[in-house]
Amino acid sequence: MTEQSGPSTQQIVEKVWLSIAERRLRPGVQLKEEQMAAIFNVSRARIRQALAVLERDGLVTIVPNRGAFVSKPSVEEARDVFFVRRTVERCVVDRLCKSVSKADLKRLRDHVAKERVANANDVTTDIIKLSGGFHLLLAETVGSDFLFTTMRDLISRSSLITAVYRNTNRFNCGPDEHADIVEAIAANDADTATRLMAHHLEHVESELDLSEIRDLSHDLRAALA
Amino acid sequence: MTEQSGPSTQQIVEKVWLSIAERRLRPGVQLKEEQMAAIFNVSRARIRQALAVLERDGLVTIVPNRGAFVSKPSVEEARDVFFVRRTVERCVVDRLCKSVSKADLKRLRDHVAKERVANANDVTTDIIKLSGGFHLLLAETVGSDFLFTTMRDLISRSSLITAVYRNTNRFNCGPDEHADIVEAIAANDADTATRLMAHHLEHVESELDLSEIRDLSHDLRAALA
DNA sequence: CAGTCTCATATTGTTGACAATTCTGCAATC
């Protein structure tokens, strides 16, 4: 009842992140500090911190003296993120094949199982969280802090990109492809695992509409501004 | 004379970064907000922002209710950073070989020339800035925002690691190896370029004392604390 | 003498108010 000190910075970040990933917050929308402070029932300072984190994650763009806006990733940026993901995640999977413990495998399989449940019950929120979480869990399992942080950034940006450019109705990252990757890792088959990962990422990217056409109106406005 | 609003956040970040890279600020030292506010003649709020950025770059560690301290990267973290660098920078160089313009090459060669000057005149500050800057320039030339940001983080951490674990008196990243890499890129020889880059990074890492022994005292103190 | 508890001090975290900047609507002018 007496929520003395509202949600933490991290909680605010996650709520905003989810709102963006669920397309409830559209790119270009301004996130006014006072307004958000009222919504979350916290001071503006904490909102500012949350916005700074969201900017670091690439989800919002902060313009000095103007405010924070939900980012509009360009097609180029979208391709860029997926290019880096192909490189990094291939490296992640390769390293995992060489040093994966039974406990690690159990965690991975449990995660995929959760994904299956979420997909079966069609719980959008869970599907979004878990499909990104799988790739994050892979990076975490490697044990490299830096790789984990990098993947965190990539996944955040991917979520935004997916929200903006998703073409099909289905959500990306079906659990089946994830399961196959896990089993390839379990078999220490680096070759198959990296191939499956590359294929999986191509599949996800192919479900996006990254034709340059969509950007024309945007570019027009940018050119005239 | 009337410095109305002191240095910007970014300027403060750079000064602290350089102080750490030059070993004038040792790992473990606490960066007290009020003290820094007095030094830079700005308010604590701006110092807090700068510290947040430095934490994101991995140079300082913020402990809630305790304060900000210059990070002490562990041997494991150091190896981790160089592992990721090997992967990422190989990718950078490979991509550059496929799409490098004459203007790009000129920028790269100019940069190497500056490095030579700094080395010849033994200007430590410039040597540190430029040697990291070369790798950053490579990433920037690729044209991938994400890759650039990632390299920025990696270089920041590498600077700290070098400051902590450097064994030799010489500074790393001699301009000669950089020049060789540039020429391989100019020749569009991806094979040689990636090989040279890998060799260069191994060389830099080999000049560090990453034997596990050094950590014993550290662990001891940590254990007793 | 060792250990523990308490209190003073120093440092961070937060809040609210104020200053600077930008946007918007309206009116005056060409």
Next chain:
DNA sequence: GATTGCAGAATTGTCAACAATATGAGACTG
């Protein structure tokens, strides 16, 4: 009628004071 200039409103940026928390010294006790 369109454009420019201006004033008011709204929003962000900054600051200084206050509250919460951790540290360390010193006294007290077993």
